[in-house]
Amino acid sequence: MSVPLLRVRGLSVQYATRRPGLRARAGTVTALDAVNLELAEGRSMGVVGESGCGKSTLSRAILGLVEPQAGTVEWRGQLVRRSDAAVLKRMRRELQGVCQDPFGSLDPRMTIGESVAEALDALEGIRDPAAAARRIAGSLEEVGLDPSLASRYPHELSGGQCQRAAIARATIVRPRLLICDEAVSALDVSVQAQIVNLLRDLSERHGMGLLLISHNLAVVRYLCQEVVVLYRGRLVERGPRDALFAAPLHPYTRALLAAVPRPVPGAAPWAAPIRAMADPADLPEAAGCLYRGRCPAADGMCAREVPALRDADAGHLAACHHPGATLVG
């Protein structure tokens, strides 16, 4: 089997914390706990979960922006370390990111054209200004922006236009993989649909892989061939899109699916079989399944043993003692 584009093995990231109060006590919070995943060239994967599940930390660790406590990230078979600037630089030509806030990710003092040019210059160092200008105009056109907008500043554009510009900046160097961290969740639904279509077109046209980080499973379903569900830093379910959406195994995945707003009168997403997210302080100990405090199917077994990630059916895996259990909300 060929070397995958991206391979993440046993990735764990911890952040130092301080408890509030006078006698501050340093502690750690585990943002990612031994996560494994692989992504082949040109494939698309969605990473879903609520705020705090570690999905952004995963993208930051892959991009080399945080140092993991354990585990490795391999880019096309090569180990990625934060300290290895040469590998990182090469990788960044091939691996680009787009983040959630389209206004925050563009420098307010630079025109759109300058922002896109900066990426091109930093990563390819093009010397010929005329050629660079052509590339920039082409890149803006490709994301559906009029090249005349190159001379505008971010504040003169709408949120959707800024997000297109951020995508142009990320894709002008033709990356092999684009990591989108909630790249559509701050947008109006009509604009969100445009950006979803744009990402899909770019990915198909250039064989560019996508790693889409999102809390909305419906968006992931339109863009991703594979889906990974994270809960409090652990990978709880992974599977091909159709299998995962048709027959989700983990109760948490089912709860996430039930919470997606449906444009159907009478739909009651608040009746979803999920309990309120507990305070981090109240969460059960790391032993056992971390979801058990919210899970309607939890029993004694779930408190004793950490469920292992098991293959239920043709690459559809879940870390649950009662996968596919019938749930009564």
Add this chain to the structure above:
Amino acid sequence: MSRTLLAIRDLDVDFDTPRGRVRAVRSVSLDVAEGECVAVVGESGSGKTQLFLACLGLLAAQGIVRGSASFAGRELVGADATALNELRGTRLAIVFQDPMNALTPHLSIGRQLAEVVLDRGMMNADQARARSLEVLEAVGLDDAPSRLRQYPHQLSGGQRQRVAIAMALMTKPSLLIADEPTTALDVTVQAQVLGVLHQATRQGLGLVLITHDLGVVAGIAHRVAVMYAGEVVEIAPVAELFSAPAHPYTSALLDSVPRLDAPADGRLPGIEGQPPPPQASVQGCAFAPRCPRAVEACRSAAVPQHRGVARSVACHRPLTLEGLGA
């Protein structure tokens, strides 16, 4: 039919800017009854927020309001600050989108909740505490007594948004205006917050839910008003709006919502193009340049209003005329 709480009639909002007058809201009429949830849906810049800021007398200084908005029989447009202050935060409450900015960072949750009623002399300290616990439980926050001692930074975004809603409910308002209350939240927390609001309407609260996402309103709204470029282009009961939208814009907005129950292999049908800039003078229908059904008349002639008993649409070529008095 229950009592009408808020009656908006022919409301216009303009802004004087250095680049000329901008029309943010054009001739909007809308009613909200007791126990009713009216969703106001539109894209950024459609005027949905400005419409209600105008009703509450909270427009920026260069804003100009014409028309009428009456709340329980009292005119709000042009009312003096004292009269408005008496209503705002007591019988008429508002929750904004950003839960991070709605709370004062250096005051405890308990203090902020109690302040709402203490400052107005509506309750004594004991009553205020009891009411605080009541509203925190109503919004589904567990362990309410210890929440009172917490500060905003100790809460997650969803918890803060629920505290903001609890604060709005302190005085038992009859009308709550919630501006994108769940847009910044995870889907799971969004579902909980919608559940809280749904429960409140069942107890008689009139609710205006401002949002850009039609998916969010399906379960909670009784009626939906769709705004485009400052105008209400369609009003309909929620079932009719979703099963048979009359305005092509409503239909396009519905199609934009990513669904779990539709084939996902094709493209997500969004709406190409952008709304007209607010300073543009529009001939005919403002949606015509983006509308797949537009004909010559749409670009030039004044838009006809079709009105039925329960629904209305402003369109030259509506997708249906059922229930629209044709």
